[in-house]
Amino acid sequence: MQCFIGGACSGRRDLVDERFPEARWHRLAPGQGVADWLDSVPVGATLVITGWAAWLSATLAEDHDDDGVRASWRALLEVLAAAQRRQGLELVLILDEMGSGIVPMAPEARRLRDLNGWLAQEVASRCTAVWHVRHGLARRLDRVDASGGGW
Numbered sequence: 001m002q003c004f005i006g007g008a009c010s011g012r013r014d015l016v017d018e019r020f021p022e023a024r025w026h027r028l029a030p031g032q033g034v035a036d037w038l039d040s041v042p043v044g045a046t047l048v049i050t051g052w053a054a055w056l057s058a059t060l061a062e063d064h065d066d067d068g069v070r071a072s073w074r075a076l077l078e079v080l081a082a083a084q085r086r087q088g089l090e091l092v093l094i095l096d097e098m099g100s101g102i103v104p105m106a107p108e109a110r111r112l113r114d115l116n117g118w119l120a121q122e123v124a125s126r127c128t129a130v131w132h133v134r135h136g137l138a139r140r141l142d143r144v145d146a147s148g149g150g151w
Helices: 012-019 052-062 066-087 107-126
Strands: 002-006 024-027 046-050 090-096 129-134 137-141
Touching (some): 002 012, 002 107, 052 090, 066 090, 066 107, 090 107
Parallel strands (some): 024 046, 046 090
Antiparallel strands (some): 129 137
16 A cells, blocks of 8 residues: 655646556545445556545544544555455555644634544555655655664
């Protein structure tokens, strides 16, 4: 699993399209079950999944328990990981970076921003590669190890 994360109009989609020209694309839809579309992806395909912010926003509107929301995305990520193993998929997730801008005044917007950051951390912890995209350029992010290596 790989993740490309960046702000609005950062060039994420174009970079992913260049790197994975044969990929199938899927936009998450609120209320749509994963089984509705995941089983139709061919074995060995590259699957790009977008729409995480809209999915999260719709989930937040329905569920006011942050722990419940986090459980929802963990379950979704587990289903994706299982499909990746079962079907030999290469998963590429495109996420929105929301934490580098102005902190919103509205509590609902702050909640979305905070939970989006936690979602990104959860996704990153499961990925073999995480790419930060800005101005159409990608930089691979690495974890800092206990010896002080990394960035």
